[in-house]
Amino acid sequence: MNQKHLFLSVVAASILAGCSSSSSRYDLDDDTAPKAPISVEHIEDAIPQYEPYSLGGNSNYTLRGNDYEIIKDPKGFTEKGQASWYGKKFHGHLTSNGEVYDMYSMTAAHKTLPIPSYVKVTNTDNGKSTIVRVNDRGPFHEGRIIDLSYAAAYKLDVIKTGTANVEIEVITVERPSAEHKVQKLPSYRIQVATSKYEDRSRTLAEELSQKLSVDSFIDSNNKTHRVFLGPFNDYKLTQEALEQVKLLGFDSAFIRKHTATK
Template sequence: MTLFKALSTLFLILTLQACSSPDSRYQFKDDHRPSDIPPLNHVEDVNPRYEPYSRGGNKDYRVRGKDYKVLKGITEFNEQGYASWYGNKFHGHLTSNGERYNMFAMSAAHKNLPLPSYVQVTNLENNKQIIVRVNDRGPFHEGRIIDLSYAAAQKLDVLQSGTAKVKIKLLHFSKEEDSANNFNGLYYIQYLVTSLPDKADDLGRKLSDSLQVNSLFVKENQQYKLRLGPFKSPLKAQELLAEVQADYPNAFIIHNK
C-alpha cells in the first residue's frame, strides 16, 4: 500500500468516527435487562469508607448543551427525586472515573457528587434501603437524581417500575477518621451526628444501656458521630440495626476491615 493510500484510508476512518453517534462505542443501541442473570442474593451493600477522589470524572462538564458542576469537598448532601437504573448496554464499558461498569455490583451514577462517593438510597415507596458507591455520571433526564446498577435496582425493587421516588444521603468519611478507626474486620452502627458533646455522651450512654452493647463516638471537625459496637458478626449488626432504626431511621452499618 502506498503512503497516499494509507493516509487516505486513515482519513476515511477518522471521518467515519467523527460522524458516528455518541453511542457508537456501545454494543447495543438501547439499554435492556441482562439475559443471563447470576444469583444476586449474595451481593451486599458496599462498605462506606474514605477514598480519595479519582483522577477522572471530577471536573465540571457539559452534556447536551447543559453545564454540570461537581460538588467537591462536601461532607453532607441530601436529595430527593426519582431513581432509575442502567444495565446491559453499559456493562463492561468505562464509567466516568475510568472504572469498568459492572451491573451486578452495588454502584450508581450521579450528576454532581464527587467520584467516588458513598450514598444511602431509600426507596420512599417501600422504605427499602441500600448503600451504593457512586462512580459514574448521569442520569441526564429531568427529575431523575440517581442511576442505579441492575443489582442495586433489584434490591431496591425498582426493576419492574423502571423508576422510583427516593431520597439519597451522602456517607462521608475523612482520611483521618478512616485511619484512626481502622479496626480489623469489625462492624459498627452509626446512628447520629451531633455538634453537642454532652448530647453525644448522654445519648450514647442511654442507648448502650438500653440495648446492652458498647457505645462510642468519633469526633471530626466539631462533629460527634455516635456509634454502637464493635460487632464481630455482620448478622448481629444487621439484627440490631433494625431495632436502632426504629428511633434513628438513617442509621447504617460501617465495616472496618
C-alpha cells in the same frame, strides 16, 4: 501524573463527551436486564470508607447545553427525585473515572457528586434502602437524580418499574488519622463460590490461586465451604482481580471488606 492515570483521565473524559450523541448511554430505552440474571441476594451493600477522589471524572463539564459543577463538599448532601438503572448494555464498559462497570456491583451514577461517593438510597415508594458507591456520571433525563446498577435497582425493586421515587443521602467517611491507621488494618477479600464439598472447594481455591497469582483460602462453617481470594490491601487491585475472576465464569463473585484490629 503517571501514564496510567493520564490514560484513565483521557478515557473517562472521552466517555463523558460521547454522552451527547444520539445513541447516548443515558438513553435507557435500549438497555436490558441480563437474559439469565444471577441471584444478587447475597451481594452486600457498598461499605462506606474513606477514598481519595478519582483523578478522572471529577472536573466540571458541559453536556447538552447544561453546565454541571462538581460538589466540592458533599457532607450532609440530600436530594429527592427519580432513580433509574442501567444494566447489560454497559456491563464491562468504562465508567466516568475509568473503572469497569459491573452491573452486579452496588454502584451508581450521579451528575455532580464527587467520585467516588457513598450514598444511601431509599425507595420512597416502598421504603426499601440500600447503599451504593457512585463511580459514574448521569442520568441526564429531567427529574432523574441517580442511575443505579442492576444489582442496586433489584434490591430496591426498581427493575420492573424502570424508575422509582427516591431520596439519597451522602455518607461521609472522614480521612482516618495516623493513629487510626495503625490500630485498624482494612483489607478486602473476593468471595468466589460456596459449596458443601470441601475437597472441591480446596481444589478450586488452589487452581484460582495459580491462575491469578493471588492467595486463596477456604472458610468452612456449618458444612458450608466458601472459596476466597486475598486478602488485598488495595481496593482498586481487588476490583481488577474481581474482573479476572468473573472472566473465568464466576459471575456471582463479589468483594467483602474485612477490618482486623492490630
